[in-house]
Amino acid sequence: MPTKKKPKVATKKSKAAKKNPTAVAKKLKAVAKKPKVSKKSKVAAQKRAKPSISNITKNKYLGEDEFLASLEPLKLRKNERYMNKRQKSHFDKILNSWKSLLLIEQDKTAQNLQKSPTNFPDQSDRASQEEEFTLELRTRERERKLLAKIEQSIEELKASDYGYCRSCGIEIGIRRLEARPTATRCIDCKTLEEIKERQNFG
Numbered sequence: 001m002p003t004k005k006k007p008k009v010a011t012k013k014s015k016a017a018k019k020n021p022t023a024v025a026k027k028l029k030a031v032a033k034k035p036k037v038s039k040k041s042k043v044a045a046q047k048r049a050k051p052s053i054s055n056i057t058k059n060k061y062l063g064e065d066e067f068l069a070s071l072e073p074l075k076l077r078k079n080e081r082y083m084n085k086r087q088k089s090h091f092d093k094i095l096n097s098w099k100s101l102l103l104i105e106q107d108k109t110a111q112n113l114q115k116s117p118t119n120f121p122d123q124s125d126r127a128s129q130e131e132e133f134t135l136e137l138r139t140r141e142r143e144r145k146l147l148a149k150i151e152q153s154i155e156e157l158k159a160s161d162y163g164y165c166r167s168c169g170i171e172i173g174i175r176r177l178e179a180r181p182t183a184t185r186c187i188d189c190k191t192l193e194e195i196k197e198r199q200n201f202g
């Protein structure tokens with residue numbers, strides 16, 4: 001009798017041992033699958049974070065002029081109220097995609113600046129590399145200022161102040177804003193300001 005029981009226990013054990021590896025394998029598979037899922041959700045989150053970028057420009061940012069030239073002008077409707085919901089969302093898209101592109105650009109600039117120029121043995125190579133760095137720094141500074149303007153415009157849009165001249169209160173105009181989305185003054189006030197500046201400094 002005991003001799004019969006022993007093999008039974010043994011078979012139970014071996015069954016359990018056989019079961020366990022598959023259970024472990026299943027668990028491992030599940031663990032291996034998990035990062036895939038989180039990667040997908042990460043990509044989805046990134047897509048959600050910048051939805052307006054995709055249709056405006058998928059290619060790299062080539063600068064302010066190219067970006068503005070790539071924008072499609074809003075088709076204006078007859079008797080449309082200035083800065084209605086549709087027009088606001090048009091500029092909201094423009095400003096936010098511009099901001100996203102500049103932020104990506106800033107990251108790249110920061111990475112470029114981190115590369116050390118000192119490992120160039122040739123002096124002229126080093127000089128040209130340093131020149132590039134100076135240029136890079138200037139670009140970075142310009143982009144930083146532009147970003148601040150864009151952020152200001154986004155805030156004004158939220159407060160429904162966007163699109164009106166800061167000096168005289170008149171409508172700046174859709175076409176002027178499309179050409180210069182961060183404009184805070186109407187063309188007349190801007191021109192006057194420039195004339196005054198030229199008289200003071202020119």
Ligand SMILES: [Zn+2]
Nearest residue numbers: 165168186189
């Ligand atoms: Zn004005």
